[in-house]
Amino acid sequence: MLRVQFVNASVLVCAPNSPRGRDLKKEREHDAALTLGILEAIETRSEVTQRHLASELGVALGLANSYLRRCVRKGLVKITQAPANRYAYYLTPKGFAEKSRLTAEYLVSSLDYYHRAGASLRRSLAAIEDAGQGKVLLVGVSELAEIASVRAHDFDLGIVGTLDLGTASPQFVGRPVWHSLDEADAFDAALFTDLAATPANRRAVAGIAAAGKLYVPDIIESIVERAVAE
Numbered sequence: 001m002l003r004v005q006f007v008n009a010s011v012l013v014c015a016p017n018s019p020r021g022r023d024l025k026k027e028r029e030h031d032a033a034l035t036l037g038i039l040e041a042i043e044t045r046s047e048v049t050q051r052h053l054a055s056e057l058g059v060a061l062g063l064a065n066s067y068l069r070r071c072v073r074k075g076l077v078k079i080t081q082a083p084a085n086r087y088a089y090y091l092t093p094k095g096f097a098e099k100s101r102l103t104a105e106y107l108v109s110s111l112d113y114y115h116r117a118g119a120s121l122r123r124s125l126a127a128i129e130d131a132g133q134g135k136v137l138l139v140g141v142s143e144l145a146e147i148a149s150v151r152a153h154d155f156d157l158g159i160v161g162t163l164d165l166g167t168a169s170p171q172f173v174g175r176p177v178w179h180s181l182d183e184a185d186a187f188d189a190a191l192f193t194d195l196a197a198t199p200a201n202r203r204a205v206a207g208i209a210a211a212g213k214l215y216v217p218d219i220i221e222s223i224v225e226r227a228v229a230e
Contacts, residue, residue, distance in 0.1 A: 029109070034059065034067050036102040039076065042089045043099065047082055071095070117144055120219035121151045124191060128215055129155045133188035138162040139205050140194025141172045144220065148193055149173045160185045162193075165200040181205070192216040197227035 037057045041048050048056075054064035068089075071077040076095035082088040091099065125148070128136060136157050138145045141164045152159050161176040163184055169177050178184040181204050190208045192215065194201045208214045216224050 032102055032105065034063075035071065035076075036099065036106060038064070038067055038071055039091060039095055039099040039102070042077060043091055043096075046088045046090055047086065048089060049086075074098075114147065117147050117217070117219050118151055120217040121148045121191075122154065124215045124217045125151055125155050125157060128189045128191070129157055131189065133213065134158060135160050135185075135187045135189075137184055137187035137190045139190050139192045139214075140164055140196075140198075140201055141167050141169065141177060142193050142195045144195055144217070145193035146173055148191055148217075149175070160187050163190070163201070163204060164194070165204055166198055189213045189215060192220070192224065195220060195223065197224045199227075202227060 034057060038053060041053055041056050045052075050065050050068060051061060053068060054061045057064060068077070072079060074094075075092055076098050078090045078092050078095075080088050080090065121144070125136075134157055136152065136159050138148060138159060138161070141162055145162055149159050159173075159175060161178060161184065162172045163178050163181060164172075165179055167177060167179075171177055176185075190205055190213060192201075192205065197220070205214055
């Protein structure tokens, strides 16, 4: 089990929001993403089937059907009978307006995430620099790791590469990816960037955490907290 200590910007920083509040926000974002996915799919192809929608969204058929019926009830989608006992779906003017709103909301949310992730990583990287640990190993191939590699240029730090036991990729952002800690180049500190906090990666860096050289950005604190508690 990965053992971490919560201290300011070094290992973990406690987020001001409650776990329940974060869960509700994620539920709303998931709901909006599914609704937007359905509206986009119908705009692209009116004779889309519910099975195709489920496949396109990566959800169960029953869930896709539930969201489709909700869109119809809200007046976002209109259903008409098509030949061969099939149905055609069309976006209503209200549906087009909702799609535009959700698209804009998604773009703002994505940009907000990039800024929040950048600020979080800057705090962790600053703590690493203050500790005099110049060579940094990223742990987990992810969008967060990609942002970290960019933010590291603002500090007197060098990213040696990425440790990730769950990918077969030999390189990431122009640097090597190692699938075992024994393979990695020498480093002074490790920055945890595994958005899924996978058990294999957590086990691999348990020794680094025990030595106080593992830094976890506060933006993924709740993910790691939940994984550590399991």
